[in-house]
Amino acid sequence: MDARDKHDGARPGHGHGPGQGQGHGHAGHTHGVSADADRRWLSLALALIVAFIAVEAGIAVVAGSLALLSDAAHMLTDAVSIVLALVAMRLSARPARGGYTFGLKRAEILSAHANGLTLLLAAVWLGYEAVRRLFHPPEVTGWMVVTTALVGIVVNLLATWCLSRANRSSLNVEGAYQHILNDLFAFIGTAVAGLVVLVTGYARADAIATLLVVALMLKAGYGLLRDSGRIFLEAAPVGLDPDEVGDELAAAESVTEVHDLHIWTITSGEPALSAHVLVEPGGDCHRVRRDLDRILAERHGLTHTTLQIDHAERLPAGAHALSAAPASAGHCATPHGPVHHDGPHEH
Missing domain, CATH: 1.20.1510.10 (Cation efflux protein transmembrane domain)
Structure with a gap:
């Protein structure tokens, strides 16, 4: 992977728990001709x-x-x-x-x-x-x-x-x-x-x-x-399937859910992505963010990304993750688009 400048800043999240609301900046984009x-x-x-x-x-x-x-x-x-x-x-x-x-x-x-x-x-x-x-x-x-x-x-x-x-x-x-x-x-x-x-x-x-x-x-x-x-119209770049990207992110270690996933193009050759990612309680948000950055850059060439990382809420004793309400319900009032889980996916 090419060396990229990373900016680990925090921005307000809507969840609770340590490490919430982790933001990520992006690297500059260059072309072969000035x-x-x-x-x-x-x-x-x-x-x-x-x-x-x-x-x-x-x-x-x-x-x-x-x-x-x-x-x-x-x-x-x-x-x-x-x-x-x-x-x-x-x-x-x-x-x-x-x-x-x-x-x-x-x-x-x-x-x-x-x-x-x-x-x-x-x-x-x-x-x-x-x-x-x-x-x-x-x-x-x-x-x-x-x-x-x-x-x-x-x-x-x-x-x-x-x-x-x-x-x-x-x-x-x-x-x-x-x-x-x-x-x-x-x-x-x-x-x-x-x-x-x-x-x-x-x-x-x-x-x-x-x-x-x-x-x-x-x-x-x-x-x-x-x-x-x-x-x-903010469509995803040709050849890039947002559902596949969301499933890949949700399958990453410690990730329980990905929602509010948006992929668009700012201008020619500058695709961008933003998403809200929920990590299992007690998970390392910073490590997850770095892992997801690597997946997006290496597999899809996405380096202009903004990932909001929050901890998922703990389920009541005896509740099953798939039978419970989506974890996003406690974080986002109106989540956009499909919700990607770390288990069987719903679109």
Whole structure:
């Protein structure tokens, strides 16, 4: 296990007995790429894209190509997504203070959500225009479409490479990356469509290429909205089952019950957990907390944890643990979620 700073502080609990209410701080989180490096790569990609948008939009109007115009519109959303990502990076880097106890780390999730939404909205508009042009295809200048699309492929390859160098574990950066990657595919489709128009004169190829781009935009947009939405709704990280985690904690030595278990994501790559843990009367709360920290870190990569440790109330003489009321009843007025016991589990 990696070395981590631990802070053994106490916070008020709602139980009785020695060692109650033990809290636990968390270690800092780092990424393989620094925030300054991320900003440099995103800024370089933004400069490439903005320079090309103006040229492409003008050529699209002259050539009468919806595919080129859709690429230009998509690139505009690329530029907006990168600007949002850069702003979000600045905001999320601010330290926690005042009422923002987590700082503004979720700004990057807002950015990713906005990126997904712009992809979907742009896809709807382009899809409508593409269908309309399938029925009434305008004249398209094939050679201008092919030439511009080939240049666009080069520009997008460079921009995609720039963003691939940034930290893509950030949903914020991943949102901008998905924008540009989809635009790269769009330019490839546009180049093929332009070649078809140039060789065969089949003008509808331009609209068909646009519909393929729309499908890619819908897929990427939905993925970003789904992932950012899970974070906003405080869902557990994908691949992490809270019931399994609760059962593992309840099965640890001296633990009699785990309840109020919450697992969520603060921002990309920063899962967090909190739980109320009851220890058998006379048990060592400090040792239990250390054991549970180790289980969470080694098995699930959870290092941002807050565990409240209390002693369970002693049962009356002759009472059986499973037949008695949940131990949490004497500690929490309204415990949330399932209660995990050290015996057969109830969910």
